[in-house]
Amino acid sequence: MNVEFVNPFLSSLVNVLGTMANTKIVPGQPRLKKDEVARGDVSGLIGMVGNETKGSFSITFEESLALEIMFRMLGEKPSKINEEVTDMVGEITNMVTGGAKRILGEKGYEFSMATPVVVSGKEHTITHKCDGPKILMPFTSDFGKVHIEVSFDNMGG
Amino acid sequence: MNVEFVNPFLSSLVNVLGTMANTKIVPGQPRLKKDEVARGDVSGLIGMVGNETKGSFSITFEESLALEIMFRMLGEKPSKINEEVTDMVGEITNMVTGGAKRILGEKGYEFSMATPVVVSGKEHTITHKCDGPKILMPFTSDFGKVHIEVSFDNMGG
Secondary structure, three states, X not given: OOHHHOHHHHHHHHHHHHHHHOOOOEEOOOEEOOOOOOEEEEEEEEEEEOOOOEEEEEEEEOHHHXXXXXXXXHOOOXXXXXXXXXXXXXXHHHHHHHHHHHHHHHOOOOOEEOOOEEEEEEEEEEEEOOOOOEEEEEEEEOOEXXXXXXXXXXXXX | OOHHHOHHHHHHHHHHHHHHHOOOOEEOOOEEOOOOOOEEEEEEXXXXXXXXXXXXXXXXXXXXXXXXXXXXXXOOOOOOOOHHHHHHHHHHHHHHHHHHHHHHHHOOOOOEEOOOEEEEEEEEEEEEOOOOOEXXXXXXXXXXXXXXXXXXXXXXX
8 A cells, every 4th residue: 555545535634624624634744553553532433345455444533623623513512522523523534535535536446435433432542453554644733633544455555 | 224134243253252262152132222332442343335235343342351352362361452452353353244244145135344443442432323223232251241233224124
């Protein structure tokens, strides 16, 4: 897997949060995830299946940022992560993956998306169990951190 | 979704833990997950995509049970959830879903599996974001609880 498969997720996330939540996030350096463990408080995960590959995508928010996005998208700010917030994180997961799927489809890489699953819990960690490389992309914002991880078997070698 | 789609996951889990880890688990009552939230310490998740449906499967262990299964499968018992344990949970997730996939395939319901993702974090919760019903199945054992959740869009009405 090379950066060609990761950039669509990066640009799709920046686009979704910018347009839907008027929230600017600043990408850090994408890196191969080896021993590194990134923690967050609420995550959306989705499986992806293509004819020649399969993989997984996750997006992990710090609570402060998830609540601010909730406020900006829906005008209400719960005091902690509740079902409305996990619904929103599931929707963002769908939108980001859908955006990346369109961009990758234009390049000839097709896959189908499973349904999203949302994890809630203080400082949990996510590990993608995949034979291919796992790429971690961190982002910062005025309200906290978010990171995404993408992993594909056999995609682009 | 009816029980015909859930039983294969139940029997596959009982079989995998019985044969691979010599661990007996006792199924509780399967139920529709509505407001109910089940917590655990380490979870495996996997996306599923078929021609006519998509969905997700998760398995969530209490730490004590995950560590005991680790001991029984691999002869070592770490003091807490580490990368070996998350690898094992990823493998169990693959095996259980693979077993259910074979049984459902024999009934004419085909799907492909994405790659598994493992979540680690004290008392996290999992929510399947799917239009279809979400079915929760709890199990008890001498070493702690495990539960599985299955959700499919549009499968079997």
